[in-house]
Amino acid sequence: MSIVLEQSEIDRSLKRIAHEIIERNHGLDSVILLGIPTRGVTLAQRIGSFLSAIDSPVPVGTLDITMFRDDLRLRPPRPLVATSIPSQGLEGRDVILVDDVLFSGRTIRAALDAIGELGRPKSVQLAVLIDRGHRQLPIRADYVGKNIPTNAKESVKVQLREIDGEDQVEVSL
Amino acid sequence: MHSPHLLSINDLSKGEILEILDTARELARITDGSMKKLPTLRGRTVVNLFFEDSTRTRLSFEAAAKRLSADVINFSAKGSSVSKGESLKDTAQTLEAMGAELIIIRHSSSGAAQRLAESGWVKSHIVNAGDGMHEHPTQALLDAFTIRNHFPEHDRDFSGLRIGIVGDILHSRVARSNALLLTSLGAKVVFIAPPTLLPVGVENWPVEISYNLDDELSHLDAIMMLRVQSERMSDAFFPTEREYARDFGLGTQRLKALKPEAIIMHPGPMNRGLEISAASADSSQSVILEQVANGVLVRMAVLYLLMGGASVPTEGVLV
Structure with a gap:
């Protein structure tokens, strides 16, 4: 087991992502953050608070994609997590999906399907704390905290203080 | 599961x-x-x-x-x-x-x-x-879901809620499933029916029994009116429909005796005028369409x- 990101580095990565979001979207007027449970939600909230510190507050929501997964039949039914879409809706917005780890890309595909049911955003972008490679679908992230080359068998564990009591990312076999 | x-x-x-x-x-x-x-x-x-x-x-x-x-x-x-x-x-x-x-x-x-x-x-x-006459589990689940929506302070536990199930208990799989489920969540269930419409051995169920609807009305948080299942009735279980409606129907007078926050439920289909009056079924306390x-x-x-x-x-x- 090795720790690949510590608290200060996680903070710095998220702050940098916040800056990149502002730069790329020329401000935050139409930006909306959607966290994918569980840890994507926490990360979206943190990026949201960096954005309001740097520029202005943006709506932050959560999107549970369980019902849209294509691998549901590979494991026992998962409990559903709350979905909350900000009242402004997604129509015409720049939606930024936030997740902790980008791996196969299947979660993001499911999220894109779910967003398709909810409306027609102007754009959908993806922010992840860790990109560990091994994509199974043609999906890439727009904002990456850190690229970590991994073996497909390794597991990447993101821990956040709001949920796990401390901030760190570890890779283990 | x-x-x-x-x-x-x-x-x-x-x-x-x-x-x-x-x-x-x-x-x-x-x-x-x-x-x-x-x-x-x-x-x-x-x-x-x-x-x-x-x-x-x-x-x-x-x-x-x-x-x-x-x-x-x-x-x-x-x-x-x-x-x-x-x-x-x-x-x-x-x-x-x-x-x-x-x-x-x-x-x-x-x-x-x-x-x-x-x-x-x-x-x-x-x-x-x-x-x-055995069970109808999804009906009981939707009833519990409806009750929970109306009593958010009982989100994980129904302790303290008193729920009356009224009428044709004998033929009702809804009553059986509800009695099991609501007590499992902690609610107190009371069956209110004439003795002829209660099943044999009901005293062993985890419920209270009452033969008098008027005594119970003001204590209930939810009242579930059951359909009189004429199609399963081969005997005379009550003298006349009018008498049944008078003793066990939820009419306008009884509606007034309910707590203002109590909800009125019915698994459907309703016999309006028999176990439930139109005024009760359509009152603001009725959640019958929510149940659907x-x-x-x-x-x-x-x-x-x-x-x-x-x-x-x-x-x-x-x-």
């Missing part, structure tokens, strides 16, 4: 009941917006196997399955080969050969769903949608939890 079937409330732990109710609530939230249809069960086939008449239960299961993108085959015994003498076993096996993965069964014989699940005739998931809407959500939750995932966890790295 640990069982591949939903046959009886007795098979569910309190945790599993709450899991179903929580799932239904999240589904309500998801489908409340513009996500009317979810792709979760795309390509899976669900069969409504109905040997008994039904409007809302069959339509509710059908709506639930379709909102999850499943294919639905409807079977009703009337006009089918059952009238030529085909057995339950052959009928079920025929449907499974056509690709059914989950069978929703309603039958006039108590235990029909259990027989189908345990006989080894079919591999499908079985959901009991009412078997004789909630039925679809609870049944979606049950379908998802039974057939949405793998029955056994598989190996491999999944993200």
Whole structure:
């Protein structure tokens, strides 16, 4: 087991992502953050608070994609997590999906399907704390905290203080 | 849920009941917006196997399955080969050969769903949608879901709630399932009925018994009026309909005696003027149409939890 990101580095990565979001979207007027449970939600909230510190507050929501997964039949039914879409809706917005780890890309595909049911955003972008490679679908992230080359068998564990009591990312076999 | 079937409330732990109710609530939230249809069960086939008449239960299961993108085959015994003498076993096996993965069964014989699940005739998931005078678990789940929506302070536990079930308890699978489920969640259930409409051995059920509706009205948080099931009545269980309505019907006078926050429930179909007056059924305290809407959500939750995932966890790295 090795720790690949510590608290200060996680903070710095998220702050940098916040800056990149502002730069790329020329401000935050139409930006909306959607966290994918569980840890994507926490990360979206943190990026949201960096954005309001740097520029202005943006709506932050959560999107549970369980019902849209294509691998549901590979494991026992998962409990559903709350979905909350900000009242402004997604129509015409720049939606930024936030997740902790980008791996196969299947979660993001499911999220894109779910967003398709909810409306027609102007754009959908993806922010992840860790990109560990091994994509199974043609999906890439727009904002990456850190690229970590991994073996497909390794597991990447993101821990956040709001949920796990401390901030760190570890890779283990 | 640990069982591949939903046959009886007795098979569910309190945790599993709450899991179903929580799932239904999240589904309500998801489908409340513009996500009317979810792709979760795309390509899976669900069969409504109905040997008994039904409007809302069959339509509710059908709506639930379709909102999850499943294919639905409807079977009703009337006009089918059952009238030529085909057995339950052959009928079920025929449907499974056509690709059914989950069978929703309603039958006039108590235990029909259990027989189908345990006989080894079919591999499908079985959901009991009412078997004789035995159980109707999804009705009880939707009733609990409705009660919970109205008493948010009792979200995880119904302790302190007093729920009256009134009328034809004897013939009612709804009463049995509800008594089991609501007490399992901690509520106090009281059966209010004439002695002739209470089942033998009711004193061993975890419920209170009352023969006087007026004594109870002001103490109830929810009152569930049951349909008088004339089609199952071979004897005279009460002298006349007028007398029944006078003693056990929820009329306008009784409506006033209820607590203002108490809710009025009915599993449907209603005999207006017999067990419930039109004024009560349409009053602001009535949640009868909410029950119907909630039925679809609870049944979606049950379908998802039974057939949405793998029955056994598989190996491999999944993200």
